[in-house]
Amino acid sequence: MFVRIVKLSFHQENIPAFLENFELMKDKIRNAPGNRFLELYQDKDNKCIFFTYSYWETEADLENYRKSELFYDVWSFTKKLFNDKPEAWSVDKLVSLE
Known part of the structure; x- marks a missing residue:
């Protein structure tokens, strides 16, 4: 399992539209095959500036999501709202203090 962190930056006037769409899509994203966790x-x-933080079982799961109709719908809506280029990192969790 690995963690995906995505930094998103929006025009202030677009934040309500982003949050409304995220609320509509979050359960679908969370239930994508291989997704184990999603927070904003x-x-x-x-x-x-916002960050999504998600856990994926495998890199293939993330890639399958990124090639899905769901991702296309989410991303085609969201990218119109940006005020800067998004950034993304795939990282391995080394220590958990839970």
Whole structure:
């Protein structure tokens, strides 16, 4: 399993549309094959910056999601709202203190 972190930056006036769409799509994304966890964060200082944080079983699962109709629907809507290029990282969790 690995963690996917995506940084998204929006025009302020587009934040409500993003949040509304995320609310509609979050369960579908969370239930995509191989997805084990999904959360959304907002930067404390710059309210236009958000992060998604998700756990994926395998890289193939993430790639299958990225090639899916669901991803196309989510991304084609979301990318119109950006004020900067998104950034993404795939990382391995090394330590958990749970």
